[in-house]
Amino acid sequence: MKIKKKWLGAGLAATLVAVQAFAQAPGSVERGRYLMQSVVACGNCHYQRGPQGEPLPEKGLSGGMAWDEPGIQAHAANITPDPETGIGKWTDAQLAKAIREGVRPDGSLIGPPMPVAFYRHLSDDDLKAIVAYLRAQPAVKNAVPKSSYGFPLPPNYGPAVTAVKAPPRANKVKYGEYLANIGHCMECHTPRDGKGMLVKGQWGAGGQVFKGPWGASVSRNLTSHATGLKSWSDAEVAKAIRTGMDREGKPYRPPMGFGFYQNISDEDMGALVAYLRSLKPQAFAGTK
Ligand code: HEC
Ligand code: HEC
Known part of the structure; x- marks a missing residue:
């Protein structure tokens, strides 16, 4: 069944990653599993x-999410x-x-919103790990319709x-920064x-609006x-990313992938927050 809802968050979908960082040999399925189920x-x-937009984890990565916007189906x-x-x-x-x-393989280009520009940063090892993880998943038969775009995709x-x-x-x-890119x-x-x-010039300043069954969420x-995040402690930032709740305990809405991000290791979270702290302070780019 296809759903015409934009940006359904994966909040509930991810299962806890039991594999710890020390078990992740470079390029291994375990490393792939950690990456795929976290950042x-x-x-x-x-x-x-x-x-209703509820995740169907038992069907794995068999697609089905749809975007229906001007120029993008x-x-x-x-x-x-x-x-x-x-x-x-x-x-x-x-x-x-x-x-x-x-x-x-046929030379055609994968269109948006697949964030390919960011995936160009994937290291050879992490790319290998993700491929190994995808190969290790059970095959699920599910024919997904072709996408169509009201504009020409770039040549590459x-x-x-x-x-x-x-x-x-x-x-x-x-x-x-590497983790933020591959995430x-x-x-x-x-x-x-x-x-x-x-x-x-406004890297990280937020303000994008995401509409869905949750109403409209605005990236922070x-x-x-x-x-x-000036007045936030590093620990508060990490906690917000992991739990999907702000400092007052109010839950955030999709499409922020909290269900996945709860599995980010302490070391990786420390690096992510350090990167956020290094961004040039910018006024919020949104309207609320
Ligand atoms: C923001 C949403 C989004 C994310 C995140 C995303 N994808 Fe995609 N992906 C898409 C969409 C949409 C398409 C189809 C685009 C099209 O039809 O041109 C797609 C297409 C693909 C395809 C092409 C498959 C085919 O049969 O044509 C592959 C492979 C793929 N994604 C792998 C991945 C992997 C691996 C990741 C994580 C590293 C990922 N995607 C993350 C949205 C996403
Ligand atoms: C698919 C879009 C999307 C992606 C990818 C995403 N976010 Fe978010 N994020 C959001 C939205 C939307 C909100 C606000 C949700 C709300 O207000 O209900 C948010 C909220 C947050 C907040 C809360 C900040 C505050 O002021 O309350 C933090 C921190 C955050 N994101 C960090 C990250 C980090 C780090 C990553 C990458 C690992 C990331 N986000 C990836 C959409 C996204």
Whole structure:
């Protein structure tokens, strides 16, 4: 069943990740599982949803989320190993290219809102881990309609990505930026211009509006400006991301992927918060 609701959050969908950081060999399925069920959260878009928008985790990453906006009728694809309706016939290299460069095996481009520009930052090891995780999932048969766009997609998202290494974890700000990139935080937390492009000069200033069954949620200002996180302690920021509640205990709404983010390790959360603290303070870009 397809649902025409935008940006359904994955709040309840993710299951707790039992695998701890020390068990994650680079490029391994365990590393992939940790990333997918925490900061990377592909399931926030690729999980199937029920008629009320409730997540159907038992159907895995078999797609079904739909966007119906002027110029964009997009459907998150089935990325389980089903050979007919999923990615079962793709090689690992083809799958990796699709994720990091947005190019399918037939040469066509994957359209928005798949955040390919951010996935170009995925390290070779983490990309390998995500591919290994996808391969290890059960195949689910679910035919997802083709997306259509009222504008031409660009010829590509940039030159071929050949080799990427993650920055050293010891550099908390840089590693945190890496995590924020592969978690596409700024895809939602940066305002967009009239053409829908992220406004680079207001990185992290929030203000995007997301409509859905929850009404309208507005992405918050993640910079340390008075209208953002200035008066928050690092621990309060981490707690908000994990629990999906603000300092007064008021729950946030989708599409922020709290159900996934609760599984972010302490070390990774420390790096993410350090990165947010490094952003140039900016006034909130939204209206409320
Ligand atoms: C913000 C929503 C969103 C997120 C997050 C997202 N995707 Fe997608 N993805 C989409 C949409 C929408 C499409 C279909 C676009 C189209 O039809 O051109 C898609 C298409 C794909 C495809 C192409 C499949 C096919 O058969 O054409 C692959 C592979 C894929 N996504 C993998 C991933 C992986 C892996 C992640 C996490 C690293 C991810 N996606 C995160 C929305 C998302
Ligand atoms: C799909 C869009 C989306 C993505 C991706 C996303 N967020 Fe959010 N985030 C939101 C929205 C919308 C809200 C506000 C929800 C509300 O007000 O009900 C929010 C709220 C927050 C808050 C609360 C701040 C405050 O002032 O109360 C923090 C902190 C935050 N996000 C950090 C992050 C980080 C870090 C990431 C990446 C790991 C991230 N977000 C990814 C949409 C997103």
